[in-house]
Amino acid sequence: MDPNSDLKPMTMESEPLTVTCVARARIPTTTGPDIFLHLYANNRDSKEHLAIVFGENIRSRTLFRRRPGETQQDRMVRGAYVGKLFPGRTVADRDEHLGLELQFGDDGDLVVDEHTWHDQKTLVRIHSECYTGETAWSARCDCGEQFDRAGKLMAMDREGDIIGGQGRGVIVYLRQEGRGIGLGEKLKAYNLQDLGADTVQANLLLKHPADGRDFSMGRAILMDLGIEQVRLLTNNPDKIEQIEDPPYLHCVERVPMVPLSWTHDEEGIHSSEVEGYLRTKVERMGHLLQKPLQLHVHD
Numbered sequence: 001m002d003p004n005s006d007l008k009p010m011t012m013e014s015e016p017l018t019v020t021c022v023a024r025a026r027i028p029t030t031t032g033p034d035i036f037l038h039l040y041a042n043n044r045d046s047k048e049h050l051a052i053v054f055g056e057n058i059r060s061r062t063l064f065r066r067r068p069g070e071t072q073q074d075r076m077v078r079g080a081y082v083g084k085l086f087p088g089r090t091v092a093d094r095d096e097h098l099g100l101e102l103q104f105g106d107d108g109d110l111v112v113d114e115h116t117w118h119d120q121k122t123l124v125r126i127h128s129e130c131y132t133g134e135t136a137w138s139a140r141c142d143c144g145e146q147f148d149r150a151g152k153l154m155a156m157d158r159e160g161d162i163i164g165g166q167g168r169g170v171i172v173y174l175r176q177e178g179r180g181i182g183l184g185e186k187l188k189a190y191n192l193q194d195l196g197a198d199t200v201q202a203n204l205l206l207k208h209p210a211d212g213r214d215f216s217m218g219r220a221i222l223m224d225l226g227i228e229q230v231r232l233l234t235n236n237p238d239k240i241e242q243i244e245d246p247p248y249l250h251c252v253e254r255v256p257m258v259p260l261s262w263t264h265d266e267e268g269i270h271s272s273e274v275e276g277y278l279r280t281k282v283e284r285m286g287h288l289l290q291k292p293l294q295l296h297v298h299d
């Protein structure tokens, strides 16, 4: 047996991308409504891509599909339940307190009806992991701010809500750090930026594409969640094109993400680095931001 066999990719690149939701859990949040965190496996990489779902009735097809031999307890433990868990609950597919019940076809697939599902336009953000911006308080980019704002907008979006005051929306969280080049290479790119390169030049100097991100994983996850009509929170026209997959998935609206610092003097990120980062997005990557970028330049 080949000793390196487990280092090889699970599948060939040419196979169609498939995603499977392996677990879902309710997360009470410090700032807004409960969210449902979905963890995905796929046949392309071994990364744990995520979907942060606002709304109890947005349901993963692969998570909820009945599996041979599983118990109701198995289903509750992996998060394939309707309504809300409570101590002593024994049935995953029915929540008597809330009067909700799921139905399944002979093949085990979730039956989609108006009680368990919605087909409305859904606010969506496709977000790529950014350790520095989300966790290390970086003012080199606006990823952390965009992530927070997406969550706040979804928490407020109450239209058509069926369960207790929650908003509706999906943040797909893709593990492609540094526009796909990884954290180590991103740190090198930061040093090149401090030496005078812009974000595109720095990636090219390191022999990486200007933007190596791939949003097909995001599209597959949205389709697994049954999202058909997307209101996409983005300034990036490439993302709109990559998400679009008619007739199954359609971007019906682009919701712009205007940096907070442009509209609020006391809020958002004020740094020369983030101004340069945004300027490069507009001038070199075709992002759809309209405010002149010479404002708020700090020495």
Ligand SMILES: [Zn+2]
Residues within 6 Å of the ligand: 130, 132, 133, 141, 142, 143, 144
């Ligand atoms: Zn970032």
